[in-house]
Amino acid sequence: MSFLKFFMKNRSSAPVARDRLQVLLAHERALSGRPDLVAVLQQEILAVIAKHIPIDRDKVVVKLDRGSQVSTLEIDIEMPDEALARS
């Protein structure tokens, strides 16, 4: 079974390449001219949150997942309990 799978996997790599490229290029074309959109979004969102809660910028994780239909921007901010209590 795994032997078969190995061959199937090999055979179907070209369609995977094509699909990956189509998704990637759709995004790159849309963002051409403003390639730093994610950085701008991250900064502005953080600025809003920082206005209300003291946050440590090193404890912010930003992830972007580009899908063919929908993309998700995931911003993970660690908020210390003590900071929340003080604010």
Place this chain on the structure above:
Amino acid sequence: MSKVMVVTSGKGGVGKTTSSASLGAALAQAGQNVVVVDFDVGLRNLDLVMGAERRVVFDLVNVIQGDAKLPQALIRDKRLETLSLLPASQTRDKDALTEEGVGRVIDELRERFDWIVCDSPAGIEKGAMLAMRFADLGVVVTNPEVSSVRDSDRIIGMLDSKTQRAENGDRLEKHLLLTRYDAARASRGEMMKVEDVLEILAIPLLGIVAESPDVLTASNVGSPVTLHNPASAAARAYTDAARRLLGEDVAFASARAPQRQGFMSRLFGRKAAAA
């Protein structure tokens, strides 16, 4: 009316210089007056691929800076009198090129040649930008491989925005030249097919050059493949591409996977290729 054609790709190693030399030679063999200009200042190689490396005296940078006149820097091919080469400088860097200077040289070349083939350096820096700046048409050289296709997409975007024609709102023809294609691997699903790449990049196809030992052999001996081995599949692909550039309607040779060779013919075929 002369035409300025940039051969570009973004990615390195996909076959820009080989294709510049081969398309230039094929156009010259069709009776056109052709000059191939090397824009890869600092890393020139077109002279080597065209077998003129020992004849370089002056170069593009010398002409731009006024150290030499254009006719002194042009090297006429020994095999084809309608083919010339304008080499790049090997000792300077790309900052030696200026937009004004390149424009002046291109204008002067337009008076002498039907085709000015600009061999772009890899990347998207100054050298590549100036190679495409004055182009009337662009040939985008692409391998059926993800990084090459992505870079080609970027370069197509630049042809549409950074060239003088684009800025003036004029049309700039773009053509895809697919190189190092392996029909057998594509039919097995190991490599993207011609149609896959065409669908993604959405520019018309100029030619398909199959992966071939003849291309390496030709560069080994310093002769464009259309001159060195005109009967080879690679030479025919470039010759057909040149005819399409001249407006001829040439059917694409079927991209069918080659017949499987028997053991003996593989053995002897290899030996013949190595000889």
